[in-house]
Amino acid sequence: MTTLAVEKNHWGSRRFLGIPEYRRLLATRLASQWGDGLFQAGLAGAVLFNPERQADPAAIAAGFAVLLLPYSLIGPFAGALLDRWDRKKVIVVANVLRAVFVLFTALAVGAGLSGVPLYVSALVVMGIGRFVGSGLSASLPHLVPEDHLVEANALATTAGAIMAVVGAACAIGFRTVLGAGDGGSGWTTGIAAAGLLLGAFIASRFKAGALGPDEVREPHNAVKAVARGLLDGGRATLRTPSVTAGLAALLAHRAGFGVSLIITLLLMRYSLEDVGILKAGIGGLGEIAVAGGAGILLAGLLTDRLVSRFGVKRTICGALLLTAAAQAGLGLPMTLPTILAAGFFVIFAGQIVKLCVDTAVQHDVGDEVRGRVFALYDTLFNVTQVTAVTITATVVPLDGRSPGLLLTAAGLYLVGLAAYLVLSARKRQVQHPGLVREDDGGHPIR
Structure with missing residues (x-):
């Protein structure tokens, strides 16, 4: 397994921004993710940092279930449906519908409603929102040359993530x-x-189709397509150590996160x-977001170099050890500066692991099942976090001071x-075309 090589004919952002259709897709993403960031931060502030409400661990767990479970439960269906519907229409209609329900949510917040409504x-x-995010990603190959997809996607994803943070910052300012x-x-x-409405308007400027x-190869029944896809993804995952x-x-x-x-x-x-x-308070959440963003940026800059120097296996093991140490060493004092430092290192190291796993899927799984593996990966990723948050909510004290739980997180x-070392020692059952193998140190065998 290797990381993606940087092409000699690297285009750079100016060349991509010179493509009108790419600019339009990027503008759609920026407007939509600004709305996403503002909505999520506004909702978090309404539930967690509202002096008129008492936010207990159960309410926090419910809030995270709302924010994360749709990514797991609806994401696979979104992928199947986006491969049969005109993606322009999906993005436009989805953003308009989201705007309507944002207003419903705002009315519920303003009326003091909580719980199910x-x-x-x-x-x-x-x-x-899963239809919008997946639709934008699936549309990209139609707008830029295939050999520059990695660069185009990196620019769009990074810009979108930054705009979501800007939206969250705007929410804090509006609350003030x-x-x-x-x-x-x-x-x-x-x-x-x-x-969201601005994103819908920009996307409406694309031509139909x-x-x-370009063509539909999915089974007629979307539920069947999803179920079969997740099963195929599970089998391919188990075959690839x-x-x-x-x-x-x-x-x-x-x-642990x-x-x-x-x-x-x-x-x-x-x-x-x-x-x-x-x-x-809510300002501290903004600081955590900035620290986490810095960690993600640094991981993006260093992961390729770390893998080239130490190999994938040692890089992942080192990242897991760093995170456990940060949880215990910086988390346990439970002061504002150490919590922010812990947030930086945990997110930095976690992003390194994620980038390595993404690369494993991209390089070691055959193209014919790669999308289904990513769908399974996405589902497990979010369900695991929601489960951890929910279980923690049943035992954590209201003030959050629980050294035992922080040590549990470090132990995870x-x-x-340990699981990584045991599972990576298994022999591969199926050799996919184009697989790049590694030696015992995780270095690629050319």
């Missing part, structure tokens, strides 16, 4: 102006509809105090490390 509306917004209670939170959440699909082992490591990370995430939220809400320029990384 609020969460069902938010669940619809996030669920339909409009108020942190139910009324102000409702107005803040509702503003997200503007980004311009984003594909590098993917099975990497997935075990990544799922251990998501479980889920435990520490709910602890961090409760600490920010109930325990931590401002330290100099560092702020607790060590369990993941």
Whole structure:
């Protein structure tokens, strides 16, 4: 397994931005993800940092289930349907529907509703969002040359992630102006509809069929297509030790991250105090987002070099050990500066693991089943985090101060490390075309 090589004829962002259709797709993504970031931050502020509401661990767990489960339960169906419907229409209609339900959610927040009415509306917004995100990704090969897809996707994904952070920052600013209670939170959440409607308008400028699909090869029944796809993905994963082992490591990370995430939220809400320029409360969540973004950026810059120097196996093992050490060493003091530092290292190391696992799927799994493996991967990824958050919510104290749970999170990384080493030692059952093998140190055999 190797990381993707950088092409000598690297285009750079200016060449991509010179393609009108790519610019339009990128603008659609930026507007949509700005709305996403604003909506999620507005909803989080309404539920977790609203002086008119009491946010307990169960409410936090429910909120994360709303935000993450649609990615797992609706994502595979979105993939199957996007391969049979005009993707331009899907993106436009999905964004309009999301804007409508954003307004419903804002009304629910403003009216002081909680529980099922609020969460069902938010669940619809996030669920339909899978069609937008998947549609934008699936459309990209229709707009840029195939040999430059990696660069084009990297630019779009990075810009979209940054715009989501900008949207979240805007939500914090709007709450400051409009108020942190139910009324102000409702107005803040509702503003997200503007980004989604703008995304729908930009996407409507594409010609019909311009984003594909060119032909439909999916089974007539979408449910059958999804079920068969996930089963095929599971079989391909089990046949490929590098993917099975990497997935075990990544799922251990998501479980440990889920435990520490709910602890961090409760600490920010109930325990931590401002330290100099560092702020607790919802401002602290913004600081965690910045620290995490820096970790993701650094991982993107260093992972390729680390793999080239140490091999994939040692890189993943080192990342898991670093994360366990950060959880225990920086998390246990439970102060604002150490929590922020822990967030940086945990997200940095976790992103390294994810990039390595992504590369394993891209290089070691045959093209004929690769999409189905990613669908299974996406489902397990989010279900694991929701499960960890839910279980933690049943035992964590309201103030979040639980050294035992933080040590449990650190221990999960060590369990993941052991599982990775055991599973990666298995022999591959099927050799796919184009597979790049490694020696015992994880270095590619040319």
